[in-house]
């Protein structure tokens with residue numbers, strides 16, 4: 001669980017993987033974007049679009065540096081999902097593939113997944129296990145319908161599901177999703193909440209050397225923290241959360257959490273942090289103080305290479321997009337405005353997040369950046385076993401591997417219990433004291 005960045009250059013295996021991921025996305029997504037719009041059909045959910053890349057290239061795929069195979073799953077569905085999430089097609093490609101720069105966090109979670117940020121920190125690429133990949137394909141229709149019916153869903157926003165395979169290498173599945181945290185705001189504290197207390201504690205002693213670690217349920221409770229929302233916002237938030245959790249329960253999903261990033265307006269953006277990655281993304285928290293920033297830049301292509309790539313990409317976008325190009329087409333990502341990609345969405349309405357409010361709906365001093373993450377774990381046989389063994393020793397409602405129905409109920413219970421305005425919290429404390 002140690003997050004040490006290793007420099008990746010052209011000789012490093014991760015460079016090739018990342019290069020291939022981005023090349024595959026660039027070619028496959030622009031091909032899909034080029035098509036004339038039409039409705040999603042049932043058949044679209046089962047589509048696998050395969051491309052084979054090599055140095056030579058052919059009329060279908062441009063030449064690439066390395067040999068690899070790329071699969072784009074349900075590309076038409078994801079194109080529509082990106083539309084529902086209001087991403088600009090050209091911006092999306094530019095952020096991810098305008099320059100071949102990603103920062104990598106080695107495997108931060110227990111799961112062994114790798115996380116990469118797009119260079120503007122808007123997007124996260126997460127490698128996922130085969131089982132998660134299969135499961136996402138299975139539930140894609142339900143997910144798509146849910147997003148359509150719930151434009152303000154708090155669930156992870158999936159923008160693409162892909163696979164790369166290098167010669168003699170194993171298959172690597174990955175999703176592209178939203179980074180919940182904004183690139184332009186300091187996140188002063190991060191919590192990953194499941195509504196469970198077992199093992200849900202970040203060692204407070206370690207906070208000193210790693211003040212921006214992701215804290216957990218017990219740390220939250222110890223601080224007597226609240227998600228400070230007045231009546232109106234509280235209702236909006238809990239109503240959406242209930243709908244989202246209901247879907248997860250129906251699909252047999254568990255182990256997800258509510259990720260909350262807190263920007264404290266009193267502290268503002270003053271603390272010029274050494275490393276952006278540290279402030280926006282610090283999951284495991286075990287970052288050695290003296291090490292280099294825990295992210296690293298993948299090798300930056302030479303200027304010439306960049307110019308060539310930018311030209312190529314522009315040409316591709318211009319040639320393949322049926323609609324007239326918006327003003328974004330000729331801008332490089334450097335010039336893209338900072339901020340959240342969905343300012344119009346309910347929970348991103350205040351500077352990309354959801355500002356705390358008092359009981360009477362007047363604004364309070366924090367902005368929350370929040371969403372439900374890690375929602376591809378199906379309550380399968382492994383979890384059942386885990387439940388069995390843990391169940392032998394301890395309170396069954398306090399262990400994390402609960403069946404989906406109970407998991408969701410406990411999750412909702414916990415989150416609604418901590419969502420209240422300052423005024424409500426004070427009243428609650430007084431009532432407790434009086435009793």
Ligand code: ATP
Pocket residue numbers: 108109110111112113124156177178179180181190192214259280281282283284373374
């Ligand atoms: P595990 O299964 O052990 O929990 P995982 O590899 O599935 O790990 P996640 O739970 O998805 O990983 O994420 C781990 C951490 O990464 C989160 O606690 C959070 O700090 C960060 N993270 C994950 N997804 C996002 C996101 N969309 N935006 C911002 N941060 C994220």
Ligand code: CA
Pocket residue numbers: 109255256257373374
């Ligand atoms: Ca998790």
Ligand code: CA
Pocket residue numbers: 109111374377
């Ligand atoms: Ca996981």
